[in-house]
Amino acid sequence: MSRWLRRTDAGRTPRLEFGADYNPEQWPRETWTRDVELMRDAGVTIVTVGVFSWARLQPAPDVWDLGWLDDVLDLLHENGIAVDLATATASPPPWMHHRHPEILAVDADGRTLWPGGRQHHRPTSPVFRRYALDLVEKMARRYGEHPALAAWHVSNELGCHDVHDHSPDAEHAFRIWLRERYGDLAALNHAWGTAFWSQHYGDWAEIRTPRRTGPGTHPNPTQQLDFARFSSDALLSHLRAERDLLRSLTPDVPVTTNFMVMGETSGMDYASWAPEIDIVSNDHYVHPGPSARDELSFSANLTGGLAGGAPWWLMEHSTSAVNWQPVNRAKRPGELARDSLTHLAHGADAICYFQWRQSAAGAEKFHSAMLPHAGSDSALFRAVRDLGATLRELAPVAGAHRVPARAAILWDWPSWWAAEQPFTPTAELRYKAEALGWYRAFLDTGVRADVVPAGSELTGYELVVAPVLHVLPAERAAELAAFAEGGGHLVTTYFSGIVDENAHAVLGGYPGALRELLGVRVEEFAPLDPGATVLLDDGSTGDLWSEPVRVVGDDVEVLAGYTGGGSDPGAADLTGVPAVTRRAIGAGGSATYVSTRLADRAPLLRRLLDAAGIVPELPGELCGRVELIRREGFRFLVNRTDTPVELAPLGEIESLAGLPTTTLPPRAVTVLRD
Numbered sequence: 001m002s003r004w005l006r007r008t009d010a011g012r013t014p015r016l017e018f019g020a021d022y023n024p025e026q027w028p029r030e031t032w033t034r035d036v037e038l039m040r041d042a043g044v045t046i047v048t049v050g051v052f053s054w055a056r057l058q059p060a061p062d063v064w065d066l067g068w069l070d071d072v073l074d075l076l077h078e079n080g081i082a083v084d085l086a087t088a089t090a091s092p093p094p095w096m097h098h099r100h101p102e103i104l105a106v107d108a109d110g111r112t113l114w115p116g117g118r119q120h121h122r123p124t125s126p127v128f129r130r131y132a133l134d135l136v137e138k139m140a141r142r143y144g145e146h147p148a149l150a151a152w153h154v155s156n157e158l159g160c161h162d163v164h165d166h167s168p169d170a171e172h173a174f175r176i177w178l179r180e181r182y183g184d185l186a187a188l189n190h191a192w193g194t195a196f197w198s199q200h201y202g203d204w205a206e207i208r209t210p211r212r213t214g215p216g217t218h219p220n221p222t223q224q225l226d227f228a229r230f231s232s233d234a235l236l237s238h239l240r241a242e243r244d245l246l247r248s249l250t251p252d253v254p255v256t257t258n259f260m261v262m263g264e265t266s267g268m269d270y271a272s273w274a275p276e277i278d279i280v281s282n283d284h285y286v287h288p289g290p291s292a293r294d295e296l297s298f299s300a301n302l303t304g305g306l307a308g309g310a311p312w313w314l315m316e317h318s319t320s321a322v323n324w325q326p327v328n329r330a331k332r333p334g335e336l337a338r339d340s341l342t343h344l345a346h347g348a349d350a351i352c353y354f355q356w357r358q359s360a361a362g363a364e365k366f367h368s369a370m371l372p373h374a375g376s377d378s379a380l381f382r383a384v385r386d387l388g389a390t391l392r393e394l395a396p397v398a399g400a401h402r403v404p405a406r407a408a409i410l411w412d413w414p415s416w417w418a419a420e421q422p423f424t425p426t427a428e429l430r431y432k433a434e435a436l437g438w439y440r441a442f443l444d445t446g447v448r449a450d451v452v453p454a455g456s457e458l459t460g461y462e463l464v465v466a467p468v469l470h471v472l473p474a475e476r477a478a479e480l481a482a483f484a485e486g487g488g489h490l491v492t493t494y495f496s497g498i499v500d501e502n503a504h505a506v507l508g509g510y511p512g513a514l515r516e517l518l519g520v521r522v523e524e525f526a527p528l529d530p531g532a533t534v535l536l537d538d539g540s541t542g543d544l545w546s547e548p549v550r551v552v553g554d555d556v557e558v559l560a561g562y563t564g565g566g567s568d569p570g571a572a573d574l575t576g577v578p579a580v581t582r583r584a585i586g587a588g589g590s591a592t593y594v595s596t597r598l599a600d601r602a603p604l605l606r607r608l609l610d611a612a613g614i615v616p617e618l619p620g621e622l623c624g625r626v627e628l629i630r631r632e633g634f635r636f637l638v639n640r641t642d643t644p645v646e647l648a649p650l651g652e653i654e655s656l657a658g659l660p661t662t663t664l665p666p667r668a669v670t671v672l673r674d
């Protein structure tokens with residue numbers, strides 16, 4: 001992942017890319033000319049072309065029509081606009097499912113997912129794969145040398161609509177995947193715990209994907225976890241197939257595919273995808289609500305973590321309203337620039353949207369774009385143009401890596417999948433919400449934290465939070481222990497360390513694989529009724545979960561205990577029982593355990609940061625109101641609030657691009673040199 005766009009490589013003047021998905025096939029040719037004029041006016045430097053063009057490029061199995069795309073690429077190139085060229089395999093054309101209904105995906109009820117929308121194919125269909133690779137080859141041979149070509153864009157949002165396919169092709173591929181993972185059926189039977197409920201398999205052919213079972217029951221939990229892993233891997237296998245072909249034909253052109261690190265999108269384990277492509281790119285859409293801004297920052301931060309701290313590419317976000325919420329509101333003044341610049345701050349060197357020109361027809365005609373239905377004489381287009389100008393002036397930021405924080409939050413897709421399975425102590429647990437809660441606590445305290453995939457190198461971090469790290473193989477647990485023994489401060493929560501990679505409970509008491517390190521032991525979980533709370537004797541409250549924690553190790557300090565003042569009448573009486581503990585370990589390290597879901601994690605985090613000697617990098621008056629993000633040589637300040645923030649506590653400052661220096665208006669961002 002060391003490459004950037006081909007045409008701007010080597011010795012380039014640093015520049016930030018700005019652009020969008022461009023879908024000229026939706027418009028007459030006259031519009032294309034106007035498009036590029038306005039793109040230049042807006043400062044657009046790159047567009048993604050061809051994402052949903054398959055039906056136009058190959059109108060029938062033996063008919064190709066690429067001439068119009070030649071013209072589009074030439075026109076863009078003549079106007080100095082680079083192209084991120086899609087392989088165009090994102091959604092198969094009607095002739096394919098008409099001739100080959102066997103490419104259609106199947107849901108967990110065995111129902112066919114019919115065409116009419118997009119991405120209705122089976123990721124494992126050999127028929128789909130063959131046609132897709134034919135198209136990729138056609139594109140690579142035709143455009144590999146085109147001077148506009150800056151990168152290949154494999155498919156589009158792989159798994160957006162078809163990640164969990166239960167078709168016969170998926171079952172066949174699942175069995176192959178399982179054979180590779182387990183080697184023989186004895187190993188699989190052990191891993192899946194098939195002694196339970198008479199599930200022992202005697203033949204690979206008996207194994208199915210975890211389809212819907214009868215009311216009141218669910219498929220085997222390890223089968224579910226493996227199916228989640230397999231489904232992510234099946235998409236990755238498609239990504240690899242396209243990438244390998246592209247690399248063999250056009251070795252100098254970097255390859256990307258747009259991830260969906262956002263909201264509750266959980267199907268793809270991007271930690272395993274990121275090393276497979278040349279440039280990490282991500283799509284992010286805001287889900288409205290009180291956490292929306294912080295969630296955007298979290299996702300951008302995690303994308304930076306996937307890119308290993310190197311620059312990445314924001315492939316899509318929205319200039320204003322989306323069309324897929326129950327109610328789709330326009331962004332408020334300042335939000336367009338704030339959202340884009342927050343991604344930039346977290347490492348994006350390309351800021352792109354869906355899409356350039358708002359569609360007049362089709363499912364997304366009410367989704368915002370850079371150029372809205374209202375045309376260029378609109379507040380939205382002016383805001384886009386202003387941002388383009390700002391990005392030109394912020395060019396020196398391009399290429400800067402992120403400055404590692406002293407603290408980190410670990411993120412783990414298998415734990416997300418397993419902790420939210422059915423048949424757990426509570427159906428209310430939400431993995432992302434717990435991680436985001438800790439992230440918000442860091443933002444509230446004014447201390448930066450990197451969000452990094454679990455299993456990342458922890459050297460350099462002084463405090464690491466591992467929220468609901470539910471699936472914890474023994475080697476990973478040993479790495480966390482080594483981190484604390486080496487002087488690091490580990491913080492973890494309820495339902496962490498509970499199962500191994502096969503989703504088997506670690507025996508001997510909870511929290512399983514972390515029990516000894518934390519020096520506590522729990523015999524039974526004590527989840528709370530929805531809406532009920534528990535009070536802790538440090539004044540904090542928790543909900544969702546509680547536990548009768550018993551201290552069993554040496555050097556364990558109780559940081560907070562449960563009081564009898566909770567609001568769940570049926571809950572166990574935990575009066576006087578430890579709720580939050582901290583064990584001193586080795587050379588100044590520690591391991592903290594939080595056995596409930598704290599409503600506000602910031603007070604505890606402040607204590608833990610103090611104990612670790614980690615102080616905010618912002619003056620106290622700004623902590624909580626402003627998010628500080630650092631790339632080498634630059635500091636970004638984002639106003640998290642809807643009120644102006646005075647920057648006087650920073651003293652005399654100079655900003656780039658004429659951004660604010662004295663008062664940070666609501667939702668505004670400023671950029672300073674270090």
Ligand code: GAL
Pocket residue numbers: 156157160283285316322323354364367
């Ligand atoms: C993405 C997709 C785009 C567009 C956008 C709308 O999922 O890649 O094609 O549909 O969402 O928000």
